[in-house]
Amino acid sequence: MGRMRVSLLTTCLTDTFFPGAGAAAVRLLERLGCTVEAPAGQTCCGQPQFNNGLHAAARRLARRLVEVFADSPCVVCPSASCTALIRDYYEWLFADEPGQLPQVRALIRKTYELTEFLTRVLRVDWSSLGLHGSGKVTYHYSCRSRGIGVGPEATVELIGKIRGVEYVPAGKLDQCCGFGGTFAVKLPEVSEALAADKAACLAATGAETVVVNDGGCALNLMGYCHRHGIRLRFVHVGQLLAEALGPTGGAVNGVLV
Amino acid sequence: MITARHDVHEAIRAALANDSLQRALNTHPLERTARVRASLAQLPDAPDLRRRARQIKDYSLAHLDVLLEELAERLEERGGRVHWARDAAEAVAIVEGVAREHGCRRCIKTKSMTTEEIGLTAALQAGGVATVETDLGEFILQLAGDRPSHIITPMIHKTRQQAARLLAEKLGARHTEEPAELVRIVRKNLREVFVKADMAVVGVNFAVAETGSLVLLTNEGNGRWALARPRVLAAVMGMEKVIARLTDLAALLRLVVPSAVGSALTSYTSIVTGPRRAGEADGPEHLHLVILDNGRSAVLGGPYRELLRCVRCGACLNVCPVYRKVGGHAYGSVYPGPIGAALTPLLARGAGHTGQLRELSSLCGACLEACPVLIDIPRLLIRQRGDRGADGQGGWGFRWAMRAWGWWCGGRRRYRLAQQLLGWLLGPAARGGWVVRLPGALGAWTRCRDLPLPARHPFRELYRRMRGKR
Amino acid sequence: MRTDAGTASERQRQAFLENVRRALGQTRSNGSAAAAGTGERTNARPVQPENNRERAAQAKSQDNALEVFCRRAREAGMTVVRCGSPAALGEEVRGLLRRLGATAVLLEDDPLLRELGVAEAARGAGAQTTSGGGAAAALAADVGISAAAAGLVETGSVVLTTGAGRSRLGSVAPPVHLTILPAARLCRDWSELWARVAGGPGVELPALVTLVTGPSKTADIEMTTVIGAHGPLAEYVFVVG
Numbered sequence: 004m005g006r007m008r009v010s011l012l013t014t015c016l017t018d019t020f021f022p023g024a025g026a027a028a029v030r031l032l033e034r035l036g037c038t039v040e041a042p043a044g045q046t047c048c049g050q051p052q053f054n055n056g057l058h059a060a061a062r063r064l065a066r067r068l069v070e071v072f073a074d075s076p077c078v079v080c081p082s083a084s085c086t087a088l089i090r091d092y093y094e095w096l097f098a099d100e101p102g103q104l105p106q107v108r109a110l111i112r113k114t115y116e117l118t119e120f121l122t123r124v125l126r127v128d129w130s131s132l133g134l135h136g137s138g139k140v141t142y143h144y145s146c147r148s149r150g151i152g153v154g155p156e157a158t159v160e161l162i163g164k165i166r167g168v169e170y171v172p173a174g175k176l177d178q179c180c181g182f183g184g185t186f187a188v189k190l191p192e193v194s195e196a197l198a199a200d201k202a203a204c205l206a207a208t209g210a211e212t213v214v215v216n217d218g219g220c221a222l223n224l225m226g227y228c229h230r231h232g233i234r235l236r237f238v239h240v241g242q243l244l245a246e247a248l249g250p251t252g253g254a255v256n257g258v259l260v
Numbered sequence: 261m262i263t264a265r266h267d268v269h270e271a272i273r274a275a276l277a278n279d280s281l282q283r284a285l286n287t288h289p290l291e292r293t294a295r296v297r298a299s300l301a302q303l304p305d306a307p308d309l310r311r312r313a314r315q316i317k318d319y320s321l322a323h324l325d326v327l328l329e330e331l332a333e334r335l336e337e338r339g340g341r342v343h344w345a346r347d348a349a350e351a352v353a354i355v356e357g358v359a360r361e362h363g364c365r366r367c368i369k370t371k372s373m374t375t376e377e378i379g380l381t382a383a384l385q386a387g388g389v390a391t392v393e394t395d396l397g398e399f400i401l402q403l404a405g406d407r408p409s410h411i412i413t414p415m416i417h418k419t420r421q422q423a424a425r426l427l428a429e430k431l432g433a434r435h436t437e438e439p440a441e442l443v444r445i446v447r448k449n450l451r452e453v454f455v456k457a458d459m460a461v462v463g464v465n466f467a468v469a470e471t472g473s474l475v476l477l478t479n480e481g482n483g484r485w486a487l488a489r490p491r492v493l494a495a496v497m498g499m500e501k502v503i504a505r506l507t508d509l510a511a512l513l514r515l516v517v518p519s520a521v522g523s524a525l526t527s528y529t530s531i532v533t534g535p536r537r538a539g540e541a542d543g544p545e546h547l548h549l550v551i552l553d554n555g556r557s558a559v560l561g562g563p564y565r566e567l568l569r570c571v572r573c574g575a576c577l578n579v580c581p582v583y584r585k586v587g588g589h590a591y592g593s594v595y596p597g598p599i600g601a602a603l604t605p606l607l608a609r610g611a612g613h614t615g616q617l618r619e620l621s622s623l624c625g626a627c628l629e630a631c632p633v634l635i636d637i638p639r640l641l642i643r644q645r646g647d648r649g650a651d652g653q654g655g656w657g658f659r660w661a662m663r664a665w666g667w668w669c670g671g672r673r674r675y676r677l678a679q680q681l682l683g684w685l686l687g688p689a690a691r692g693g694w695v696v697r698l699p700g701a702l703g704a705w706t707r708c709r710d711l712p713l714p715a716r717h718p719f720r721e722l723y724r725r726m727r728g729k730r
Numbered sequence: 731m732r733t734d735a736g737t738a739s740e741r742q743r744q745a746f747l748e749n750v751r752r753a754l755g756q757t758r759s760n761g762s763a764a765a766a767g768t769g770e771r772t773n774a775r776p777v778q779p780e781n782n783r784e785r786a787a788q789a790k791s792q793d794n795a796l797e798v799f800c801r802r803a804r805e806a807g808m809t810v811v812r813c814g815s816p817a818a819l820g821e822e823v824r825g826l827l828r829r830l831g832a833t834a835v836l837l838e839d840d841p842l843l844r845e846l847g848v849a850e851a852a853r854g855a856g857a858q859t860t861s862g863g864g865a866a867a868a869l870a871a872d873v874g875i876s877a878a879a880a881g882l883v884e885t886g887s888v889v890l891t892t893g894a895g896r897s898r899l900g901s902v903a904p905p906v907h908l909t910i911l912p913a914a915r916l917c918r919d920w921s922e923l924w925a926r927v928a929g930g931p932g933v934e935l936p937a938l939v940t941l942v943t944g945p946s947k948t949a950d951i952e953m954t955t956v957i958g959a960h961g962p963l964a965e966y967v968f969v970v971g
Contacts, residue, residue: 013719015669019679020712022719029726041723047669052662054623056645060666067670095639146581146624175290179581183622185662190619191704192269192276196585197622198709226709229694288953325750332743338937343739344746396959397950413950420952439951440958447960454960455869471928471935481902481946481961487938488898489865499750506928510920524802524885528961529941537937539894542865553749561753 006038007125010075012068012114014082015047016218017239024218024239028081028117031245035127044071048085051184053092062096069093069106077124078114081241083217084184086116087150116148117241118157118216129164134247136168141210143201143224145217146179158216158240165247171208175200182223198227205235212236214243261348261377261554261608266592268616275586280419285587288416289578295522296575296630300515309515314634316508317569320500321560327469327502328551334472338534340547348378351552355380355461355494358548359389362492364459370476370483371395372463373411373572374496374552376594377607380461391461392453394482396446403430409588409596412520412574417587450482460486460544464497465571466512467549468531470505474549476530477517484528493535493544499551500560500568512571515632520573555607564640567603569633576627576637582620591617598627598637605644618644658701676720683714795883796913800969802886806944807957808965819910819970820851826966827855827873830906835859836871839895843877843910846970861895868899874962876901878911879939880926881969883918887941888967891927898938907962909942913971 009032017025025041032039049064068089072078080086090111097103121127140162144155155176162170181187181197188194202224205213213235215221225237238246275281300306320327332342345351359367367389369381381402384391393402397414401407403426408414415423420437428435433445462483466475474495476483487493503509517525536543559568577583577597588596592613593604601621605614623638631637668678686695694710697703705711800810813819827835835852837843839862849859852875860867868874876896880889888909890901901907917923928935946961957963 015675018719019682019714022715022717022722025719026722026726029723041720043720043724044672046672046675047666049666049669052666054642054645055659055662056642056647057659057662057666058646060663064666064669092639092642146622146626149625149629177626178584179622179624179626181581181622183624186619186622188702188704190272190582190622191707192272193582193585193620194622195708196276197581200585222712223709226694226705226711229710229712230696230708284952291953322754325747325754328747328750342743344743346746346749394960395950396948400950413953415950416953418951420954423951439954440956442951443948443956443959447958450960455865473935479944479946480948480959482959484898484902484940484961488902506924507921523806523943525806525887525941525943527806527942527944527946529887529943531935531939531941532937533935533939534937537892540892540937541862541895541897542899543892543937551746553746557749557753560750 006036007077008038008040008075009077009079009120010072011039011041012048012072012078012080012085013041013045014080014085014218016222017081020222021218021239024081024242027239027245028079028241031241031248032079034245034248035121035125037125040075042071042075048088050085050088053088053096054184058096062100065093065096065107066103069103069110072110073106076113078110079117079120080114081117081216081239082219083116083145083151083153084147084219086114086119087147089114091150116151116153116216118161119151119153121161121244122157129161132248134165134244135249136165136243136247138212139169139171139208139210140212140214140243141171141173141205141208142176142214143173143180143205143220144177145215145220146177147217158214161240161244162214165243168247171210173208174204180220180223182219184219187223194223198223202227202231202233202235206233210235212238212243214238214240216240261594262604262612262614263592264612266613268590268592268613268620271590271592272586275590280422281417281587284416284419285584288413289584292413292522293578293630296519296578299518299522299524303514303518306515309511310632310634312511313515313632314569316503316511317571317633318566320503320508321565321568323504324499324502324560327504328499330469331467331472331502332549332551334469335534335547335549336472338472340472340534340549343548343550345550346553348552348554351378351496351550351554352380352383354548354550355496356383356387356389358492358494359384359387359459362459362546364492365389366453366457367391367459367461368394368453368457368482368486368490369398370460370462370478370486371398371414372461372496373408373594374463374498375461376408377554378496378552380496389459392450392457394450394453394485396443396480399446399450400426403427407589410574410577411572411595411597417589454482454485454489457490459492459494460490461494461496462486464495464501464549466509467497467502468504468506468509469502471533473506473531473533475509476532477526477528478530479521479527481528483530487530487532487544488542491545492548493546494548494550495532496550496552499553499556500570516571516573519575519630519632555609558609559603559606563643564602564606566635567599567606567640569635570599570603571633573632575630575632579626579630581622581624581626591620593617599635602637602640602644679714679718683716686711686713795916795918796969799881799883799886799916802883803888803943803967804886806886807947808886808888808942808944808967810967810969813968813970816846816970819846819848819968820854822968823848823851823908824855826908827852827857830873832857832872832906834867834871835873835875836867836897836900836904837861837875838877838897838900840877842912843875846910848875848910862897864897865899868897868903871900871904873906873908874900874904875908875910878909878915878967880923881911881916881967882920882923882941883916884920885941885943887943889923889927890940890942891936892938893936901940901942902961905958905963906966907942907964908966908968911967911969913969
């Protein structure tokens with residue numbers, strides 16, 4: 004049985020600020036039996052422009068992304084918000100360019116957020132992999148996951164597969180962290196209040212590690228916690244799983260990883 | 261519809277600094293949301309119910325002219341009178357006219373956001389018709405000269421202490437902070453008002469065209485007094501409230517009431533079909549229905565039509581992170597929360613601060629998730645932000661900066677250059693890998709949080725190395 | 731029958747509807763507005779169906795319907811008592827009125843209540859009874875007693891309708907309200923309910939149909955639920971049969 008080919012849609016925030024999360028996603032997918040490539044031509048999905056109503060500018064970036072991933076059979080993205088933009092809004096964005104729609108729809112059909120990909124597409128049998136970890140872990144649910152129909156239970160279940168890790172649910176688990184992209188600078192007081200609220204809920208769990216699945220949330224909460232001396236380690240769900248796989252992975256689908 | 265001369269940012273700051281408001285917002289919306297979710301979880305087919313509810317409302321909207329005519333005909337057959345108000349002024353004039361026609365001087369009101377929208381109470385009072393709000397929360401707010409801040413629980417922003425002081429001050433009641441006792445005081449006080457009222461003004465939750473019926477969902481019993489005692493009943497209804505059939509009503513109630521209050525039904529569901537009939541002991545002799553447009557037809561005719569599906573359940577308010585932090589008054593409009601942010605600028609075109617309302621959202625989607633009729637509020641807010649000629653809160657400088665950012669991401673090389681420039685620009689300002697102050701407008705970020713420096717080696721570089729390239 | 735509204739009012743109506751028709755006409759011809767507007771995003775996270783199979787299985791036999799009704803009505807805060815016979819009903823009525831110390835009782839002028847001898851039972855508890863619709867009686871009563879036109883199993887509601895001899899106020903003003911509901915009048919769902927109270931959906935509804943699903947209440951003060959607001963402080967349902 005051949006290895007599945009996937010392309011990584013890194014996202015500009017992961018590329019620029021959290022390259023480790025990107026690298027972990029690649030390693031994780033490879034160890035789970037995929038062939039991974041991250042097209043060099045990708046830049047940004049256009050979300051900041053799109054959310055602010057600058058749809059022509061957003062379209063330019065979207066067109067580029069569609070082209071870059073045109074030959075990928077499957078696109079996996081570590082960020083919920085970028086995935087949601089593509090799946091929920093790209094079609095609307097190109098409503099007046101019917102010529103583009105076939106390629107856009109093709110991208111929509113083949114793009115997945117990482118957790119979603121692991122659970123619904125790869126359907127990984129985690130029990131055969133012996134995931135190990137330690138310590139207390141909590142989770143911040145990225146609100147944009149709603150847009151792609153991924154609930155908090157998806158990631159919580161994954162965390163639960165790691166032996167030795169204690170999951171502690173945070174209060175207000177699914178309340179927005181206040182990032183919202185440019186929202187953070189346009190409505191800064193509200194954004195701050197939400198970040199403070201979420202940071203307090205996360206800290207109250209007593210966990211050392213917070214799992215996130217969006218670069219924007221990570222940027223916001225890490226920055227807030229660092230400023231306020233709240234000691235929490237933020238990891239992408241891909242990093243958590245890659246670490247849990249340990250130095251030797253075993254075999255997946257008959258392929259040594 | 262909107263508060264004159266309202267400064268959104270000032271109101272937000274005031275709300276965030278208001279400790280008792282913050283305490284209320286930190287508990288009540290969450291409690292209500294938990295109850296709502298538990299209630300909805302008991303429905304065997306909630307996703308299907310939502311699709312059906314959306315379908316019912318979409319059908320109504322698509323056939324609004326026909327259904328309104330049918331509603332009017334049925335109601336008139338039963339002896340009711342129907343009035344058609346194109347705007348708030350017409351609606352107020354009609355209700356004043358009804359009061360005059362029947363010689364009414366003592367009016368009771370039940371909770372109705374539509375009557376808030378048209379400013380009816382103040383107008384009636386000014387015209388010499390004593391008008392008392394009888395919904396408990398609205399009654400207390402009326403005593404305080406205050407406005408509701410939530411569609412379902414109007415005085416969510418007031419504490420029991422504040423309520424106690426008001427009742428003691430304005431009614432001469434003894435001072436007590438026990439909610440049960442406060443309610444008893446109001447019950448006793450309003451009883452005489454109910455008995456003496458000669459006119460009632462009510463809102464309408466749904467109107468059924470097939471039978472000419474008006475549906476009122478209440479808990480307190482004041483709505484039932486309004487339907488029992490006064491000889492004149494005036495019902496004010498946004499035109500989008502009409503639905504086609506009784507079977508549609510059942511489908512909507514199954515979902516709307518749990519979404520609003522977390523129970524299968526409110527204590528009282530009143531289905532009114534005309535004034536009292538011959539031989540009946542009580543009930544209104546005269547029933548007037550005022551159907552209100554007030555900007556809704558403009559929304560109906562455009563891409564924002566789905567906003568008119570709204571059944572005013574308030575679920576979106578309770579889950580909205582922005583509402584949970586700033587409360588209802590900060591929006592400066594009759595309808596707050598996500599639905600208010602999206603709808604108000606369309607109903608009150610170009611008025612006052614409405615251009616800012618579309619910014620009161622992080623686009624988190626909690627509202628869409630909670631909405632029983634699947635109104636895609638985030639999408640509609642984004643659309644409003646993109647409408648040509650829209651004066652975005654950021655102004656042209658902001659838009660220029662966003663477009664410039666887009667340009668930098670438009671090609672592989674300039675994107676990489678931008679990453680490097682960013683690192684070089686921020687590096688000197690950083691401490692231990694973190695930037696603590698950003699310049700200009702971006703300083704809003706660093707007011708409360710740091711920014712990590714861009715990684716020395718972005719992912720694209722790491723990836724090349726992983727693949728053995730240089 | 732349409733009252734002669736006059737040309738001014740008719741003009742008002744036509745002008746109003748013209749705005750609506752124009753708006754609808756715009757979107758009927760302008761396809762793109764509709765296409766770009768309402769997407770298929772449901773965003774509905776699957777709801778945990780824990781109690782659903784249980785509930786679905788319950789909506790089967792008539793016996794079960796009565797059990798389910800009683801349970802839901804109680805969950806809604808009403809006191810529900812099952813009476814196997816008119817005699818048992820009489821006992822319960824007497825017992826309730828004595829416990830409440832009720833001296834003035836208002837009964838609807840209803841054939842069911844007469845048949846079941848409710849007035850006699852009330853007098854047997856030492857209460858003065860008044861029958862029919864008078865505001866004064868309603869305002870003075872300690873307890874109001876109604877006959878239910880139906881009960882709705884789906885929501886645990888009793889359904890009151892208007893008619894000659896029934897005072898709306900009689901079920902609103904007294905601090906305690908009691909509804910007598912024959913089990914045979916239970917409706918499993920809304921369509922059965924419409925059939926019962928209107929003779930079919932859209933046939934002829936009474937002037938007022940009220941579904942009572944609990945006593946009056948409010949949570950307006952700090953979201954603290956207080957039972958008993960402007961309507962009855964307590965709702966009793968005696969199911970007969």
